Amino acid sequence: MKNILEMSINEMSNLDFECKCGKRHSLPIKEICIKNNALDELNRVLSTFKDKKIFIFSDENTYNAAGEKTVKILKNNNHTFKNFIIPNSKEILIPNEKVLGRLFMELENDTELIIAIGSGTINDLGKYLSVKTKIPYIIICTAPSMDGYASDGSPLICDGYKISFEATLPYAIIGDVNIMKNAPDELIRAGFGDIVGKITALMDWKLSNILTGEYICETCITLTERAIQRVIDSADKLMNRDEKSVQYLLEALTFTGVAMGLVGVSRPASGAEHMISHYWEMDFIKRNKYPYLHGIKVGIATPIVLELFELMKEELPKEVFKYKYDKKDVIKLLKAVGAPTLPSEIEIDRDLFYKSMIGAYKVRNRYSIFEYAVKRGKIDEYSKIITEKIYG
Ligand SMILES: [Zn+2]
Ligand SMILES: [Zn+2]
Known part of the structure; x- marks a missing residue:
């Protein structure tokens, strides 16, 4: 079999290989056809x-x-x-x-x-x-x-x-x-938001790998980063329904699913940004309110999680910041596709937002920047700073 690093997404069917991470990865999807x-x-x-x-x-x-x-x-x-x-x-x-x-x-x-x-x-x-x-x-x-x-x-x-x-x-x-390419704007923006969220998902995975010794697969990380990069690089043409941009977006979304399947955990696809987005969603469902699209929430959550990383930059391991996008970059990217960037734009009020910052680490039992902040007794302080910045 060809090395996975040289494969296009359409070649990633029936995967089964020994990986450098020490695991045998397999994924029994018979056919992937994106074009x-x-x-x-x-x-x-x-x-x-x-x-x-x-x-x-x-x-x-x-x-x-x-x-x-x-x-x-x-x-x-x-x-x-x-x-x-x-x-x-x-x-x-x-x-x-x-x-x-x-x-x-x-x-x-x-x-x-x-x-x-x-x-x-x-x-x-x-x-x-x-x-x-x-x-x-x-x-x-x-x-x-x-x-x-x-x-x-x-x-x-x-x-x-x-x-x-x-x-x-x-x-x-x-x-x-x-x-x-004819899909409604909101759905394309949501897909873009879900991809942007992989930036913090990968940072969380790295953080957990360093601090808790959690398993990590560098091959899957490389492939995920590459898929995200193509989406980011063609973001400005996405809403004009440029065919390549749309194709890269679907490829990246499909690929992160493939990566999850290969490693057997959702780490390549979801981290703290998904936890806070789930917190919002559960609150909306409880109140019988339409919770907005998944990726729209994830997109908004990503710069917020990046800000938390940035506030603790001094004490965090350097390797976590290997990825070159910061909060400002991500906001710019979201704006480039016309996606909302603030929780208030999707009916999340100050109170819910603050509660979600404090409580997101409980959404699932998974090490993330939230748990890091909680364990260091910093979550209240930093949540207040971030809430203040957003809501004034
Ligand atoms: Zn591997
Ligand atoms: Zn997602």
Whole structure:
């Protein structure tokens, strides 16, 4: 097998190799196809499912974006399939008991492949259906909005709470850049925010590696950094829907999922910025409020976490700052794509913000800059400084 450092994302299917970090990494995704007109490859990808019943589902928006085309391809190639569009899904689709129950009702017993067409929520529903039924699934991406395409977790809403379920990896990921470049602005900005968040995620991983001896894989770090870099370098053209910029964004989002799969933990993708964003999200869900898109929150959280790093720069190990982006750079990048940069822009008030700074370390049992600050008895002081700067 070619060295992973020389592979393009489309070559990263069926990965299995001994790594310098001492681990054997493997990832059984059969096909990753991210490019212009990737949908043209669908029939080839489906060659092992000839004469097998396929269940396709989408929501009202993603059906228009890619569902119709997919159905046409299946028809033209004489596949047997059932097409289901989730009703009343034009405004907002919540992956709760009701939607999931409906999908199970629509899924016919002799189905042998599931094709989910969409982004975050649809993808989460697809992989959950797949893990429960042991039927493989393919995701046809409609927006570069989050990094869950190549990951095996599925966050769903149960009884009003967000719960992360274990799910399966997709059989194939098909990301057609021609479709994705027409995704709504907010979804593209969210994907960009999720990528920007990897800067602090990698800093946290390094910090934990140095201070707690936690396992780290430099190969995955190098690959993640490279993927982020391409997104950053082409950020100014992203909202003009430059094809390369859109492609790099989806590649980076997919790659971070691949990296998580390889190391078996979400370290390459999430750190303190995700913890504080989850804190906000849980608070919104508790109050029955729409919590804004994942990546929008992560994007806003990233310069805040960077500021915490910067406030403690003197005492932190130098290696943590190897990555060259600071708070100001990240704010500039977010502004370049028109994404919000302040918590107040997404209805997070002073009180919630301060509480989230103090409490984010409890969101999950994972070493981060928050825990570092808590253990040194500095979290109150620095949270006050940061809150004061933002809210005056
Ligand atoms: Zn490794
Ligand atoms: Zn994320």
